[in-house]
Amino acid sequence: MSDDLLVVEGLKKHFPVTRGIIFQRQVAAVKAVDGVSFTVKRGETLGVVGESGCGKSTMARCIMRLIEPTAGSVVFDGREITGLSRHELRPIRREMMMVFQDPYASLNPRKRVGAIVGEALEVHKIGTATETKRRVQELLEIVGLNPEHYNRFPHEFSGGQRQRIGVARALAINPKLIVCDEPVSALDVSVQAQILNLLKDLQKEFGLTYVFIAHDLNVVRHISDRVLVMYLGHAVEVATRDELYHHPRHPYTGALLSAVPVPNPELARARQQILLEGDVPSPLNPPSGCWFHPRCPRHHPGVCDVREPQLVAAAGDHRVACHFPLERWPMNAAEMAAPAASASTGAGTATGAP
Amino acid sequence: MALLDVRDLHTTFRTDDGLVKAVDGVSFTVEPGKTLGIVGESGSGKSVTCLTIMGLNDRRSASTSGQALFKGADLLAMPKNELRALRGNEISMIFQDPMTSLNPVHTIGRQLVEAVHLHQDVSRSSARSQSLDVLKAVGIPNAERRIDDYPHQFSGGMRQRVMIAMALINHPDLLIADEPTTALDVTTQAQILKLMDTLQKEYGSAIVMITHDLGVVAEIADDVVVMYGAQVVERATAEELFARPSMPYTWGLLGSLPRIDHDVERLAQIPGTPPSLLNPPSGCRFHPRCTYAMSICQSEQPPLASATGSETHLSRCHLDQATRLTEIKKLESGHFAEVT
Amino acid sequence: MTRYVIRRILWALVLFVVVTFVSYVIFFLIPADPVKLFAGRQATPEDMARAAAFYGLDQPFYVQYWKFLSRLVTHGVIGEKALGFSFVNRQWIASGVQSRAPVTASLVLGGAVMWMILAVPIGIVSALRPRSLIDRGATVFVLIGISAHPVFLALIFLYIFGYKLHMFPIGSYADFFNPPPGQAGGPLQWAWHMFLPWCTFAILFAALYVRMIRASVIETMNEDYVRTARAKGAPEWVVMRSHILRNALLPIVTMLGMDIALGLGGAVFTESVYSLPGLGQWAVQSLETFDLPVTMGVVVFATTAVLVVNVIVDVLYAVIDPRIKLA
Incomplete structure (x- = not known):
C-alpha cells in the first residue's frame, strides 16, 4: 500500500464560453483550474x-468527481x-x-x-x-x-x-x-x-x-x-506548513503572509506590508508567461511575461513556480522589488531544478 | 471634548417572537481623528449600535433610548431633517458588502454627484470634478474614464474604494465602517485598511471600525470596545486590550484565534453558543459559557468598571483583581507569548 | 445589440411558421366542412366541387398551407393581397386588418396605460404601509380583480354607467383620427367611448400588478444600496424615486411586455360585450363561419404583434438595466 492516498496530476477544468445565433460554438474558456499537481499522504x-476565484473550490469538486475535469488524472488509493x-x-x-x-x-x-x-x-x-x-x-x-x-x-x-x-x-x-x-x-x-x-x-x-x-x-x-x-488556477507553491510560513519562496505567498492582520498592535504596526497592486486578473483571459507577473513586485520584463514558470523543487519537498523565488523571509517591499544580483541565474535554476 | 459620546444606548426590536434587546446599555466615546474598534461576534449588537446612531434602523419595529452626542448635539433627539443634514456630510458610513451597497442602475459618477448635491449647493460640473478628485484619492485607476461605469463593472475591492470615496466626499468628521473588509480577500483587505489609514491622516476624520476580526482591530484601532450579548464587556486602548485583556470572554476570543505568528496544538475554545437576545441569561451574560463562573455571576450583572487600575481600561466581570492578574500572567507566559 | 436583434428576428420567423402551421392544422381538425356552408344549402356535388376548387379547399392542407406562406412572401406581409380574401364576403383580409387593428390597439394599449396608472401608486402605497388600511383595501381590490370575469364586469359597468347613469355610451366606437362621416370622432370622443372598455380590460391586470409592484418595492426597500442612499443623507422621496422605484420596476417592465401580448387574447371578451369592431370580435365571427383566411389573418397579425412587442421589451430592458448585455 502506497504512502500516498491521493495523487493529482495536471488537473484542468475549463468552462467553455459559447456564442452563436442558433448553433453555439465555443469562443473561449474560463480556465478555472489549469494544470494542478499534488499528492496527499x-x-x-x-x-x-x-483568494476567491483562484480555482480552489472547483479543484475540490473535480477531485470528488462532482464535476468532470477537463484533463488530468486523479489517483485515489491507487x-x-x-x-x-x-x-x-x-x-x-x-x-x-x-x-x-x-x-x-x-x-x-x-x-x-x-x-x-x-x-x-x-x-x-x-x-x-x-x-x-x-x-x-x-x-x-x-x-x-x-x-x-x-x-x-x-x-x-x-x-x-x-x-x-x-x-x-x-x-x-x-x-x-x-x-x-x-x-x-x-x-x-x-x-x-x-x-x-x-x-x-x-x-x-x-x-x-x-x-x-x-x-x-x-x-x-x-x-x-x-x-x-493557488493563484489563478495554478499551484504556485507547495511546502510543509513550517517551511511555507517561515520561508515562503513565491512573492505571492509572501504578499499573502504579510497581508494577514496580526492580533498584536505592536507587531501589526511595526511590520512592513507588501501591498499588491490591482486585482486578480480574469481566468477568461489570463496574463502571458507567469500568471502573477502583472501584480508581482519582482516582475522582470522579458522573463516573467514570456515564460511560464514550472512548479519545481526549491529545497527538499518545497516546490515553487517562480523565475525569481524569494531568497529569504521576512522581506520588505523594497527588498522584494530588487531580487539579488544572482537573480538572472535564479531564472536558470527556476526552470531546471537544482 | 469627545467627537461622539454614546451614553446608555438601548435599542429594542419588536419581532413576532417577542422583544429583542439588540443593544442594551452601551456607552463609549470617540475622540476626534482617532479610530475606535468595536469587536464582537455576530448578534453581539455592534452593527445595530451604529445603525441606531445613524438613525437607520427600521422605524416601525425599533425603539431607542439613551443619548448619542455628536459635537454636543444628541443625534437620537434631533429632528429628522437635521439628522439627515448630518448624514453623509459630517457623519458617513460604509457597509460590509460592496457588491450590494451601490445602486446597480446608476453610474458611480451619478451616485457620487448625488452625494455632493445632497449637502453642497454647487454646480454639476463642480460636483463632478469633486467626484473625480475623490475617486483619484481612493486609488481608482483611470478615474476619468471609470467615473461613467456602472458598479458591476468594478471588482469587489474597487467597489469598496468607491464606497469610501462616497463616504469621504463631503469631508466628514466621523466615518462609521461596518465590517468594510469582511467580504474581501486578504490582499484586498490589506489595501483597503492601508487606504483608510492614509485617508484618515489626510482628512482627519475619526473612524468607528466595526469588525469581528481582532487582527483588523490590532492593525487600525486606537481604542477598542468588545461587545457580547448586546453589551459592552470590555473597553480599553488597543495596547491595553491586547497586552492585558481582563475578562474571560476576551481571553476566550484571543485564545480561539488560530494565529499566523505562533503555534498551538489545540485552540482555546469557548464552549456553547452566543446568547439569545430574546431571552438573555440572568446575571452576567457570559456566565453560561464561562469557565471561571461563580454563583454571583448567575444572579448579579457585573458593572463596567476599571479592571487593572487604568482609567481607560474597563471591563464587566466579577473576578477579583488578584485572580485576573494571575490569569493574565498565566496567559501571557503561555498562550499569548509572542513568537518572533 | 445588432447581433441580438438579428438572432431574435430569426427566432421570431421560426416561431411565426410554427404558430401559423399549428393554426392551420387545428382548423382542419375541426369536423365540419366549410365548403357546404359556402356552396349554399341546395348545392349539388358539382357545385360543391366547384366551390372547393374556387377556394382551394380541394387540396391537402399542407399544399394550402404552402400556398398561404408563399402568398405572404410574394405579396409582402403588409401587401393588399398577402392574406387572401374572406370566404364569407370576399373582401381582402388586409384591409379588414387595417381597419380593425387600431381598435384593438386602442383597447390594449389604453388598457395597459390604465392598469399601470392604477397599479403603480396603489402598489407603492401598500408597500410603504404594509398591513395598513390602504394595504388591506388594496388586497380586497386585488381579490375582486382576479376573480371577476371581464364579461361579467363589462355587463355590470354597462348597466350602471351606461344604461342607468348615462355617463358613457353603450356599444359604439369613435375613431381617433378620421371617423366615418356623420359619426363622432377625435381624441376626446375616442377616450370617452373607450373608457369603460379600458376599465374592464385593465382591472384584472391592475390587480395582478398591484400585488407584483408591492412585492417588488418591499424587496427593493431592503436592499443594501437603499440603506447607502439613506446614509448619504438622501430625503425619503429621493430614496424612493431614484433608488427604490427604478430598481423595483425593472422586473415589471418584462412582465408588461408579456402581458400586453397576452392582453390580445383577453381583448376578445371586452370587444364582444362592448361591440367594438376590433380583431378579437372579428376572430370570433370568423371561427363561427369557418372563414379560414380571416382566422389566419388575425393569427398572423397577433403573432407578429406579440413577437415585436417582446423584442421591443427586451431591448428596452437592456437600455434601462445596465447589467444586461444583449449578445
Missing part, C-alpha cells in the same frame, strides 16, 4: 489557500478515478466525503438530522434500520451533539452545530479522505475554534486524511501539515 492534512463510470465510482464514493462551507444551505431543511447523517448509510445499503439509528446516534455523540436530537430539523441548530452535523454526515461510513471546502469561514471565531478542534481530534482518532480548503491563512496554518498555495 495518508493521515495528513493538505491545506489549500488562495486507483485512477477520472473516466470511471457512475457505477464504478460508487464504492469509491464511500471513501471520500465532503464538508461544505455554508452550514445553512448544505443541509436539507425538510429532513431530520437522523436522516441527513444516515443518508450515506442508506445509499450504500449498510445495516438495518436499528443499526443505522444506533450508528447515527454514535456519530452525533462523536461530533459533540446530543444523540437525543436525532429527530430534530436543521433549523433548530445554530451555525456551529449545523457544521457538526455536516461533519457527522461525512464521517458516517468511515471514509479515508474528507475534503473540507471552507468549513469554518461562515462561523464566528469562538465557534470556528470548536470546529477546528473537532476536526483535529477526529483526525487523530480515526486516522483521517484531509484536504482543507480555506482563504484564511491563520486557519490553514493551524490545521495543515502541508500547504498548497
Whole structure:
C-alpha cells in the first residue's frame, strides 16, 4: 500500500464560453483550474489557500468527481478515478466525503438530522434500520451533539452545530479522505475554534486524511501539515506548513503572509506590508508567461511575461513556480522589488531544478 | 471634548417572537481623528449600535433610548431633517458588502454627484470634478474614464474604494465602517485598511471600525470596545486590550484565534453558543459559557468598571483583581507569548 | 445589440411558421366542412366541387398551407393581397386588418396605460404601509380583480354607467383620427367611448400588478444600496424615486411586455360585450363561419404583434438595466 492516498496530476477544468445565433460554438474558456499537481499522504492534512476565484473550490469538486475535469488524472488509493463510470465510482464514493462551507444551505431543511447523517448509510445499503439509528446516534455523540436530537430539523441548530452535523454526515461510513471546502469561514471565531478542534481530534482518532480548503491563512496554518498555495488556477507553491510560513519562496505567498492582520498592535504596526497592486486578473483571459507577473513586485520584463514558470523543487519537498523565488523571509517591499544580483541565474535554476 | 459620546444606548426590536434587546446599555466615546474598534461576534449588537446612531434602523419595529452626542448635539433627539443634514456630510458610513451597497442602475459618477448635491449647493460640473478628485484619492485607476461605469463593472475591492470615496466626499468628521473588509480577500483587505489609514491622516476624520476580526482591530484601532450579548464587556486602548485583556470572554476570543505568528496544538475554545437576545441569561451574560463562573455571576450583572487600575481600561466581570492578574500572567507566559 | 436583434428576428420567423402551421392544422381538425356552408344549402356535388376548387379547399392542407406562406412572401406581409380574401364576403383580409387593428390597439394599449396608472401608486402605497388600511383595501381590490370575469364586469359597468347613469355610451366606437362621416370622432370622443372598455380590460391586470409592484418595492426597500442612499443623507422621496422605484420596476417592465401580448387574447371578451369592431370580435365571427383566411389573418397579425412587442421589451430592458448585455 502506497504512502500516498491521493495523487493529482495536471488537473484542468475549463468552462467553455459559447456564442452563436442558433448553433453555439465555443469562443473561449474560463480556465478555472489549469494544470494542478499534488499528492496527499495518508493521515495528513493538505491545506489549500488562495483568494476567491483562484480555482480552489472547483479543484475540490473535480477531485470528488462532482464535476468532470477537463484533463488530468486523479489517483485515489491507487486507483485512477477520472473516466470511471457512475457505477464504478460508487464504492469509491464511500471513501471520500465532503464538508461544505455554508452550514445553512448544505443541509436539507425538510429532513431530520437522523436522516441527513444516515443518508450515506442508506445509499450504500449498510445495516438495518436499528443499526443505522444506533450508528447515527454514535456519530452525533462523536461530533459533540446530543444523540437525543436525532429527530430534530436543521433549523433548530445554530451555525456551529449545523457544521457538526455536516461533519457527522461525512464521517458516517468511515471514509479515508474528507475534503473540507471552507468549513469554518461562515462561523464566528469562538465557534470556528470548536470546529477546528473537532476536526483535529477526529483526525487523530480515526486516522483521517484531509484536504482543507480555506482563504484564511491563520486557519490553514493551524490545521495543515502541508500547504498548497493557488493563484489563478495554478499551484504556485507547495511546502510543509513550517517551511511555507517561515520561508515562503513565491512573492505571492509572501504578499499573502504579510497581508494577514496580526492580533498584536505592536507587531501589526511595526511590520512592513507588501501591498499588491490591482486585482486578480480574469481566468477568461489570463496574463502571458507567469500568471502573477502583472501584480508581482519582482516582475522582470522579458522573463516573467514570456515564460511560464514550472512548479519545481526549491529545497527538499518545497516546490515553487517562480523565475525569481524569494531568497529569504521576512522581506520588505523594497527588498522584494530588487531580487539579488544572482537573480538572472535564479531564472536558470527556476526552470531546471537544482 | 469627545467627537461622539454614546451614553446608555438601548435599542429594542419588536419581532413576532417577542422583544429583542439588540443593544442594551452601551456607552463609549470617540475622540476626534482617532479610530475606535468595536469587536464582537455576530448578534453581539455592534452593527445595530451604529445603525441606531445613524438613525437607520427600521422605524416601525425599533425603539431607542439613551443619548448619542455628536459635537454636543444628541443625534437620537434631533429632528429628522437635521439628522439627515448630518448624514453623509459630517457623519458617513460604509457597509460590509460592496457588491450590494451601490445602486446597480446608476453610474458611480451619478451616485457620487448625488452625494455632493445632497449637502453642497454647487454646480454639476463642480460636483463632478469633486467626484473625480475623490475617486483619484481612493486609488481608482483611470478615474476619468471609470467615473461613467456602472458598479458591476468594478471588482469587489474597487467597489469598496468607491464606497469610501462616497463616504469621504463631503469631508466628514466621523466615518462609521461596518465590517468594510469582511467580504474581501486578504490582499484586498490589506489595501483597503492601508487606504483608510492614509485617508484618515489626510482628512482627519475619526473612524468607528466595526469588525469581528481582532487582527483588523490590532492593525487600525486606537481604542477598542468588545461587545457580547448586546453589551459592552470590555473597553480599553488597543495596547491595553491586547497586552492585558481582563475578562474571560476576551481571553476566550484571543485564545480561539488560530494565529499566523505562533503555534498551538489545540485552540482555546469557548464552549456553547452566543446568547439569545430574546431571552438573555440572568446575571452576567457570559456566565453560561464561562469557565471561571461563580454563583454571583448567575444572579448579579457585573458593572463596567476599571479592571487593572487604568482609567481607560474597563471591563464587566466579577473576578477579583488578584485572580485576573494571575490569569493574565498565566496567559501571557503561555498562550499569548509572542513568537518572533 | 445588432447581433441580438438579428438572432431574435430569426427566432421570431421560426416561431411565426410554427404558430401559423399549428393554426392551420387545428382548423382542419375541426369536423365540419366549410365548403357546404359556402356552396349554399341546395348545392349539388358539382357545385360543391366547384366551390372547393374556387377556394382551394380541394387540396391537402399542407399544399394550402404552402400556398398561404408563399402568398405572404410574394405579396409582402403588409401587401393588399398577402392574406387572401374572406370566404364569407370576399373582401381582402388586409384591409379588414387595417381597419380593425387600431381598435384593438386602442383597447390594449389604453388598457395597459390604465392598469399601470392604477397599479403603480396603489402598489407603492401598500408597500410603504404594509398591513395598513390602504394595504388591506388594496388586497380586497386585488381579490375582486382576479376573480371577476371581464364579461361579467363589462355587463355590470354597462348597466350602471351606461344604461342607468348615462355617463358613457353603450356599444359604439369613435375613431381617433378620421371617423366615418356623420359619426363622432377625435381624441376626446375616442377616450370617452373607450373608457369603460379600458376599465374592464385593465382591472384584472391592475390587480395582478398591484400585488407584483408591492412585492417588488418591499424587496427593493431592503436592499443594501437603499440603506447607502439613506446614509448619504438622501430625503425619503429621493430614496424612493431614484433608488427604490427604478430598481423595483425593472422586473415589471418584462412582465408588461408579456402581458400586453397576452392582453390580445383577453381583448376578445371586452370587444364582444362592448361591440367594438376590433380583431378579437372579428376572430370570433370568423371561427363561427369557418372563414379560414380571416382566422389566419388575425393569427398572423397577433403573432407578429406579440413577437415585436417582446423584442421591443427586451431591448428596452437592456437600455434601462445596465447589467444586461444583449449578445
